[in-house]
Amino acid sequence: MHGAKPLFYLLRRGSAPGSLDRALLAQAQAAGVEVRFNDRVTATSGNMILAGGPRRADIIAVGYVFDTAMPDGAWLAFGPELAPKGYAYLLVNEGRGTVASCIFTGFRDQAHYLAATVSYFERHAGLQMQNARGFGGFGNVRLPRTAMQGGNPVIGEHAGFQDALAGFGLRYAMRTGQLAAESLVRGTDYSRAWRQSLQPGLSAGVVNRFMFNRTGARGLDYLIGKLGANDTRSVLATAYRLSFTKRLVLPLARFRYREPLKDRSCDHVACDCVWCQHGLHDPSGV
Ligand SMILES: Cc1cc2nc3c(=O)[nH]c(=O)nc-3n(C[C@H](O)[C@H](O)[C@H](O)COP(=O)(O)OP(=O)(O)OC[C@H]3O[C@@H](n4cnc5c(N)ncnc54)[C@H](O)[C@@H]3O)c2cc1C
Numbered sequence: 106m107h108g109a110k111p112l113f114y115l116l117r118r119g120s121a122p123g124s125l126d127r128a129l130l131a132q133a134q135a136a137g138v139e140v141r142f143n144d145r146v147t148a149t150s151g152n153m154i155l156a157g158g159p160r161r162a163d164i165i166a167v168g169y170v171f172d173t174a175m176p177d178g179a180w181l182a183f184g185p186e187l188a189p190k191g192y193a194y195l196l197v198n199e200g201r202g203t204v205a206s207c208i209f210t211g212f213r214d215q216a217h218y219l220a221a222t223v224s225y226f227e228r229h230a231g232l233q234m235q236n237a238r239g240f241g242g243f244g245n246v247r248l249p250r251t252a253m254q255g256g257n258p259v260i261g262e263h264a265g266f267q268d269a270l271a272g273f274g275l276r277y278a279m280r281t282g283q284l285a286a287e288s289l290v291r292g293t294d295y296s297r298a299w300r301q302s303l304q305p306g307l308s309a310g311v312v313n314r315f316m317f318n319r320t321g322a323r324g325l326d327y328l329i330g331k332l333g334a335n336d337t338r339s340v341l342a343t344a345y346r347l348s349f350t351k352r353l354v355l356p357l358a359r360f361r362y363r364e365p366l367k368d369r370s371c372d373h374v375a376c377d378c379v380w381c382q383h384g385l386h387d388p389s390g391v
Pocket of ligand 1: 146
């Protein structure tokens, strides 16, 4: 892949110094916000913004972060043997790396897909891991109608704001957070604001996901060829434009795009899911 401008930015998550989360915490505290850790909110009251993150697992990401001597690079791989309906990636930057399989269905076999992903990148990209630490996470995708609950604005993944094709929600979380705050401070209409600025891209993502779900091996080859032959950023920008054709497909896509995400593969028998639609795991299998 190539392009005139950066295709993405690498950032670190978590509690380590230099991470996005640390930077946001520092900004909030500098602005006078009181932050309480390990203090779960159990009831809503007036003037609240609901920001509790994903409520269910439509997407699961499993992987490792590690130290490495291998050169910097970014690799992306598609295929049902690595990440069903999703993608696998390897990112290396200045001696630190992350490798993961993002699966959109078949959650029960996540350990198998992760092992296949590691082996694939070892063969094709020279992956070398030292001090590998495993991680897992989940996300949910939903195109909300209002993103209001009990009169309170709901932001980020709690509302389902996430790109339905790739499962990216960082920008959506920050953008909806800003719009929700403005609605409380300035009295603007939150639902109208996010619909105006974010709904077209979210809707295009839903159509993209609907189409990707139906893409077989040949279709994937075509897409990869297209991404590589042109400025990748421009190809993706076009893909996220809510064109006339996409508008036509949207009602059907909206109805059907989540079908493969309703994963029924987990029966709790010898299961090592990160989390799944059955909710918190109960070994009794209820
Ligand atoms: C492995 C992985 C890789 C990802 N990679 C990317 C990427 O490359 N690009 C991208 O854009 N997105 C990515 N995402 C998605 C992105 O992380 C999320 O979309 C984004 O973090 C959502 O932000 P949020 O604030 O809505 O929710 P979260 O980041 O989930 O934050 C919600 C917070 O609320 C807390 N909380 C929940 N309930 C309560 C309660 N009752 N009281 C108090 N606190 C509560 C939770 O503990 C959590 O800290 C990735 C996700 C995963 C799992």
